Amino acid sequence: MTVTGSRLVIAGAVLVACLGAPLVIDQTYQLNVLFRVFLFAGLGVAWNLVGGYTGQLSLGHAAFFGLGAYGLAIGSGKLGLPIPVALGLAIALAVLVALAIGLVAFRLRGPYFALATIAFAEVLHLTAKNLPDVTGGEVGLQVPLIFPPDAPSRWFYWAAVVLTALALAITALITRARFGYALLAIREDEDTALACGIATTRTKLHALMISAALTAIGGALYGSLFLYIVPDQMLSVDISNEIAIVAMLGGAGTLLGPLVGAVLLEIASELFKNLFQEAHLVIYGVLIVVVVLFLPEGIVGTIASALRRRRGRA
């Protein structure tokens, strides 16, 4: 069997095991924690396309997350569309907003790009707060339950696993294609990428649009699980940060990094929350500082570098 073939078999087996987990774990609380793990894994993998492979540090992915949930709620609740249509609309909306944000923000490089993405997400945050007729303002908005009402936790868990698998599959395909190499070239040196004939702005836009579509699906799932959304929850800086941190903790620009990051961060934060109540945020913060200082390439990135060095010596 080829290396790719055996990797596919392993990936398939892990996917089946993850999908089968609710047969063993059937408590709502545990399933909801696992939902959060896979939700943020999927979001981290989606963010990684832009923030990791392309090297464009987005700190505004809450914009696409929130648009997914608000798009679903408004499309289904206010416009009375069927749920699949409303979901499709929410994704399309996030992709269009990604295009608009990218056209402006990708004119900027480095920290200025990151600041611009924060600003755009904050604009959406404030817009949602101040448009009560459309978004319900600070009071919030009801979101339809997109899964059967009996045992919905299972369905949400499965959906999050599928989202993560989808994001991983898309990333794996992209990194093997010319498009993926173009993303890396942009990260490493934009001038060299241009000299290689790569339309850098268009390439970055495509990456951001794919990332936004996946992020919107995650937002719609999250909103539907809670059945009710408010701007401070869906469009906050906290969401943007958590998505970016999950990916960077595990390893930006590595396929499995965000998955590892989500498992560690979400489970750790859940344990600390139970053990230390409000003090868990301190421990959470310290954990991030330790990783940034000692493992700047993230967990998977550091391991991969060590393996490369060892192979180089051998």
Added chain:
Amino acid sequence: MTALLAVDGVSKRFGGLLATSNVTFEVRRGETLFIVGPNGAGKTTLFNLISGFLAPDHGVIRFEGRALAARPHVAARLGIGRTFQIVKPLKNLSVLENVMLGAFLRTRRRADAAARAREVLGFLQMEAVADLPASGLPLATLKRLEIARALATQPKLILLDEVVAGLPTGEALALAALLQRLPEWGVAAVAGVEHVMQVVMKVAERVIVLDRGALIAEGAPADVVRQPAVIEAYLGAKYKDVIG
């Protein structure tokens, strides 16, 4: 037949500095042209204008008769390949992947890009470093990598910005010998910026001389180096003694 590249009355100003001053010249198919001149004469600016990284304030640059807009990726697609004087490797990628990125301009398939990249690396005698990361390579290798990446885009015109400068003499001459073989790779014309006169004299068929942004001399290398204006501006009186 029209010239491959025609630079027509091009000027570029950076604040108070006129980096390129009403420069007009052509690069003909089949020739190797070198641009020489003192530091700050505007040589790299001229390359940045030709390859679309800068827009001229005045004048037009035509490639195969068509006026170029200042869009570097379009210039690359049309067939203008370039190297960077200050080398710009993709550090976290392997040498092979660096060259593949050039090759991807003409093919979608990864296997084709890899095959093309290996051919080019073979030509430049870089097979041994193909799988090493581009970070941590010596400057001589990085200069060759710049050429390899540009060559992999299958350019009609290749712009070589000081690819020889800074190399020990033996390596400089070995590289110069390879540059003379670029036409085997379908390159219709070579334009180089270079300080190493030994290499310029060996490789160039025609030379233009820039000083403070303006073109002050043009012609066969042996003739140009005898012109008083060139000796005054660039080569210095000592050089006059050398060539007698």
